[in-house]
Amino acid sequence: MHEAPTEHARVKDSLELELERGNQAPAVARAALRGLCHERGLSPSLRHTLALLTSEVVSNAVLHSDGPAEAPILLQASIDSGRVRVAVSDAGEGFIEKPRDRDRCGGGYGLYLLQKAASSWGVESRGGTQVWFELSGEI
Amino acid sequence: MHEAPTEHARVKDSLELELERGNQAPAVARAALRGLCHERGLSPSLRHTLALLTSEVVSNAVLHSDGPAEAPILLQASIDSGRVRVAVSDAGEGFIEKPRDRDRCGGGYGLYLLQKAASSWGVESRGGTQVWFELSGEI
Amino acid sequence: MVRATQFEIECDFQEQTGRLAASGELDMVSAPVLEKQALELLERGASELIIDLRGLTFVDSSGLRLFIALNQRATADDWKLALIRPPEPALTVFRITRAEENLPFVDHPRTP
Amino acid sequence: MVRATQFEIECDFQEQTGRLAASGELDMVSAPVLEKQALELLERGASELIIDLRGLTFVDSSGLRLFIALNQRATADDWKLALIRPPEPALTVFRITRAEENLPFVDHPRTP
Ligand SMILES: Nc1ncnc2c1ncn2[C@@H]1O[C@H](COP(=O)(O)OP(=O)(O)O)[C@@H](O)[C@H]1O
Numbered sequence: 001m002h003e004a005p006t007e008h009a010r011v012k013d014s015l016e017l018e019l020e021r022g023n024q025a026p027a028v029a030r031a032a033l034r035g036l037c038h039e040r041g042l043s044p045s046l047r048h049t050l051a052l053l054t055s056e057v058v059s060n061a062v063l064h065s066d067g068p069a070e071a072p073i074l075l076q077a078s079i080d081s082g083r084v085r086v087a088v089s090d091a092g093e094g095f096i097e098k099p100r101d102r103d104r105c106g107g108g109y110g111l112y113l114l115q116k117a118a119s120s121w122g123v124e125s126r127g128g129t130q131v132w133f134e135l136s137g138e139i
Numbered sequence: 140m141h142e143a144p145t146e147h148a149r150v151k152d153s154l155e156l157e158l159e160r161g162n163q164a165p166a167v168a169r170a171a172l173r174g175l176c177h178e179r180g181l182s183p184s185l186r187h188t189l190a191l192l193t194s195e196v197v198s199n200a201v202l203h204s205d206g207p208a209e210a211p212i213l214l215q216a217s218i219d220s221g222r223v224r225v226a227v228s229d230a231g232e233g234f235i236e237k238p239r240d241r242d243r244c245g246g247g248y249g250l251y252l253l254q255k256a257a258s259s260w261g262v263e264s265r266g267g268t269q270v271w272f273e274l275s276g277e278i
Numbered sequence: 279m280v281r282a283t284q285f286e287i288e289c290d291f292q293e294q295t296g297r298l299a300a301s302g303e304l305d306m307v308s309a310p311v312l313e314k315q316a317l318e319l320l321e322r323g324a325s326e327l328i329i330d331l332r333g334l335t336f337v338d339s340s341g342l343r344l345f346i347a348l349n350q351r352a353t354a355d356d357w358k359l360a361l362i363r364p365p366e367p368a369l370t371v372f373r374i375t376r377a378e379e380n381l382p383f384v385d386h387p388r389t390p
Numbered sequence: 391m392v393r394a395t396q397f398e399i400e401c402d403f404q405e406q407t408g409r410l411a412a413s414g415e416l417d418m419v420s421a422p423v424l425e426k427q428a429l430e431l432l433e434r435g436a437s438e439l440i441i442d443l444r445g446l447t448f449v450d451s452s453g454l455r456l457f458i459a460l461n462q463r464a465t466a467d468d469w470k471l472a473l474i475r476p477p478e479p480a481l482t483v484f485r486i487t488r489a490e491e492n493l494p495f496v497d498h499p500r501t502p
């Protein structure tokens with residue numbers, strides 16, 4: 001509307017943050033994303049979904065990564081014309097447990113939330129493990 | 140050694156194939172990959188691993204995709220200087236079952252094999268589902 | 279920008295009714311704290327548990343899992359659970375999973 | 391290039407010993423066929439089952455799963471399983487999973 005032209009130049013913002021692997025990492029990630037979204041005009045529902053999915057993926061890296069406890073978690077996020085992309089990387093070997101270790105049944109809600117709410121998402125294992133997702137909405 | 144120069148030009152080959160979703164898809168995929176590898180000088184062990192991982196990923200798409208039965212499975216493969224990349228796409232909504240459906244415990248060996256043998260691999264959900272992996276070895 | 283999960287609980291027990299009021303962010307750090315308080319009230323013999331979520335700014339899948347578990351317990355052990363509906367941001371996880379329809383959300387605190 | 395899984399089994403039962411010789415590709419199509427034959431021999435009372443895998447050109451995780459299951463059954467129900475080692479290409483799945491070390495592979499057919 002009556003935004004300054006400089007606002008239009010700011011169509012792409014990004015963030016890259018090393019999180020200490022610990023209980024506080026999800027809260028720090030949520031706060032960082034809140035900062036990135038600040039005044040970007042993302043719809044409230046998009047912002048809430050973004051905070052939730054980011055928190056889930058960071059929690060998973062804290063809880064499930066089989067990487068060393070002292071290896072940090074890398075949080076990358078970018079907003080490009082209303083499309084948000086978040087990637088969370090840990091030092092673990094990936095998702096797949098040895099088939100004979102079947103003490104855990106079914107999955108939880110974290111990845112299910114990604115599947116339901118993200119416009120796209122994925123998991124990559126390349127040395128470490130990266131989980132990413134994209135959300136799109138109005139800027 | 141004493142290869143013709145044209146051989147050196149052929150450093151990149153690729154294949155794209157629509158497989159009918161059915162029991163025969165894994166065998167067709169293996170045969171197609173065998174064709175692609177033919178005379179490329181990939182080491183036997185790389186070829187065997189390639190056939191195995193491709194077969195597993197195609198079998199998974201046949202068995203587990205929640206896409207329509209008549210939607211074909213897309214097999215893409217490329218060899219670039221001794222690095223092989225395979226991607227298998229199906230029309231399903233992805234991997235994650237509803238958390239309360241916990242009748243199935245643990246995973247099988249298919250993805251575990253990818254994790255153990257591929258140099259990198261991943262799963263992407265973007266409309267359909269794509270599972271990809273890369274193997275590297277000597278050309 | 280180091281920041282911890284912000285979370286507080288108020289607790290009250292009167293005439294077999296346990297009341298918890300949670301505020302802040304409910305995540306993997308704070309959900310176990312809320313769970314502990316809820317189980318304590320049940321051990322003290324609460325036949326009704328009212329959890330006021332109006333002060334929550336965020337709920338993740340740990341919170342969702344906790345409420346699903348409490349709800350199953352309530353049915354199994356025959357006590358009553360009521361969740362006072364949180365504001366929009368904290369409803370996201372219940373909306374996406376459609377748990378909103380299955381959990382005993384109520385809109386206003388029922389005062390005795 | 392339409393091609394089906396190539397697979398054949400030969401079956402023999404003598405003096406409580408069941409013998410199966412599998413050739414071709416062992417995958418999600420053919421593993422159930424081999425399983426059925428194996429269970430049939432056990433039902434006929436085989437106290438030893440020798441499966442000759444020398445003719446196999448390919449084995450996937452369905453084959454692996456089958457042999458792991460048969461091996462567990464053999465231990466549980468006290469009969470003897472022997473797998474005559476397949477050629478290199480068909481060993482891949484056993485190598486990667488290290489199942490090669492735990493399954494009863496033998497190098498030569500034991501003739502009675
Ligand atoms: N970063 C990760 N590293 C390793 N495994 C992971 C990671 N993220 C998720 N997983 C695996 O995926 C499973 C499902 O995750 P999720 O759906 O979030 O449920 P939950 O965390 O409640 O188990 C986890 O239990 C874990 O085995």
Ligand SMILES: Nc1ncnc2c1ncn2[C@@H]1O[C@H](COP(=O)(O)OP(=O)(O)O)[C@@H](O)[C@H]1O
Pocket residue numbers: 195199200203204205229231233234235246247248249250251268270
């Ligand atoms: N293409 C796919 N579409 C949907 N789900 C899949 C797909 N591939 C794998 N999966 C899921 O991942 C699980 C693990 O696969 P895998 O390790 O190959 O074991 P298995 O196929 O023996 O169950 C499957 O059981 C299935 O739930």
